[in-house]
Amino acid sequence: MTRATPRTTEATCDTHRRLLDAAVAIFAERGFRRTTVRDICEAADANVAAVNYHFGNKAALYDAAFDHARKRSNEENPFVQMDSGRDFHADKPPERRLYLFIRTMLEHQFRDGEPTDLTRLMTHEMMLPTPALDRLIEVSVRRVYGGLIQIILDLMPQDSTEKQARAYAMSVSAQCHFHHLALPMIQRLEPKQRYTPKALDDLADHIHRFTLAAVRGIDAKELNR
Amino acid sequence: MTRATPRTTEATCDTHRRLLDAAVAIFAERGFRRTTVRDICEAADANVAAVNYHFGNKAALYDAAFDHARKRSNEENPFVQMDSGRDFHADKPPERRLYLFIRTMLEHQFRDGEPTDLTRLMTHEMMLPTPALDRLIEVSVRRVYGGLIQIILDLMPQDSTEKQARAYAMSVSAQCHFHHLALPMIQRLEPKQRYTPKALDDLADHIHRFTLAAVRGIDAKELNR
DNA sequence: AAGTGTATCAAACAATTGTTTGAATACAAG
DNA sequence: CTTGTATTCAAACAATTGTTTGATACACTT
Numbered sequence A, B: 001m002t003r004a005t006p007r008t009t010e011a012t013c014d015t016h017r018r019l020l021d022a023a024v025a026i027f028a029e030r031g032f033r034r035t036t037v038r039d040i041c042e043a044a045d046a047n048v049a050a051v052n053y054h055f056g057n058k059a060a061l062y063d064a065a066f067d068h069a070r071k072r073s074n075e076e077n078p079f080v081q082m083d084s085g086r087d088f089h090a091d092k093p094p095e096r097r098l099y100l101f102i103r104t105m106l107e108h109q110f111r112d113g114e115p116t117d118l119t120r121l122m123t124h125e126m127m128l129p130t131p132a133l134d135r136l137i138e139v140s141v142r143r144v145y146g147g148l149i150q151i152i153l154d155l156m157p158q159d160s161t162e163k164q165a166r167a168y169a170m171s172v173s174a175q176c177h178f179h180h181l182a183l184p185m186i187q188r189l190e191p192k193q194r195y196t197p198k199a200l201d202d203l204a205d206h207i208h209r210f211t212l213a214a215v216r217g218i219d220a221k222e223l224n225r
Numbered sequence C: 001a002a003g004t005g006t007a008t009c010a011a012a013c014a015a016t017t018g019t020t021t022g023a024a025t026a027c028a029a030g
Numbered sequence D: 001c002t003t004g005t006a007t008t009c010a011a012a013c014a015a016t017t018g019t020t021t022g023a024t025a026c027a028c029t030t
Helices: A014-034 A037-043 A050-055 A058-076 A093-111 A117-127 A131-155 A160-183 A183-189 A197-216 B012-036 B039-045 B050-055 B058-076 B096-111 B118-129 B133-155 B164-180 B181-190 B197-216
Strands: none
Touching: A014 A037, A014 A050, A014 A058, A014 A117, A014 B096, A014 B118, A037 A050, A037 A058, A050 A058, A058 A117, A058 A131, A058 B039, A093 A117, A093 A131, A093 B197, A117 A160, A117 A197, A117 B058, A117 B096, A117 B118, A131 A160, A131 B181, A160 A183, A160 A197, A160 B164, A160 B197, A183 B118, A183 B133, A183 B181, A197 B164, A197 B197, B012 B039, B012 B050, B012 B058, B012 B118, B039 B050, B039 B058, B050 B181, B058 B133, B096 B118, B096 B133, B096 B164, B096 B197, B118 B133, B118 B164, B133 B164, B164 B181, B164 B197
């Protein structure tokens, strides 16, 4: 039997959820400092005092919104198998795993041609790190990054050092993250650049080929797809 | 004969210059929204009204500070010859030009192991573009980016398309810019990473080798340096 | 010496904004 | 119905902050 009386501010309360959704969208768009609790409350169709009632204060709402966006993103588009302690698509050859990694990373960042809310929140964190960034890294980024290093190690000759693999991993991460981190600059330098699913295909292909050629020194054209 | 009476707010006025210097430093550190004119005035040892007297308002001060940082950066570390309409080190082979490009780009971004003021200002612009970003791109970035594309075209087989060269240029730019754009994340994933002159050497070498292998499909070890 | 324009400054102003308050409302349990 | 708790809300509060004001000091010209 479900208790009808809300014990505390949980899923039972609709205003709580609406505030969270509005907060994710507006924080993602404008960052912490430029968004006002009044804007969020208006978007959530709630009273100005609702934020403090349900979350304590603006900073706590930001934290909750960040974690909310992180969970939702992970539900919508999980890094397959990379969560479960096993390697990312461990059964497939490393060339293929590298492509799937790049592709998954890009799909994490763009949705319907636009940066996702979580991506934009993270980009804002790059300018003004808060404890939310540390949580994101510990919960998700570090494991994903470790998976990338493993893929690259599998790709390199046996006697390669991990230090070199980390340098390669940095180059791959750079190519994957550059497009949302420097979006305003890219839009001005390459106005035709798009991030639709089709465009992400091309982008993933390019980064895959570029990286494979660098790491293995071979032409990756035949291996792709 | 120099006129002793300051005609308007120019180099003659010391407060004007102090405000500009303080503004560059503080805007670079905190971005536009989080810096207060009071902080800038305190750092510049000036009255609160000084900003409005000398620059009109906070936004105009930001614009002036951005352009000031841009000019200063270009004086300290110009993109050699790239300004003069000619190609970047056009007399040298493209492999060498690529290395010099990467090296110069990295040196633009880090000074004494820290991101430069202009770099940090530009990073903030990625989060919240203002007309200052457009000016920077038109005055400097677009030409430099065009130079990179030319280098890559020279590096590729004759029948290569410009579209492909632009994709490569994007990968090079990504590797060069990632380190300051994602600094908080990199510091957490690779805590040993440094940006001292020596570390920039290593980084430039890596990006150069990585890129050359991808573009030419050859081992760049012998060509480096 | 008087006049003129520049520069500085303390104080105040006005708008924004995160937060609190105290009353009103809804609703389930007794 | 009464009670108690959760929730909503209009209003107010307090702090921050960009900007303005009016006075004052200063340097130079006439």
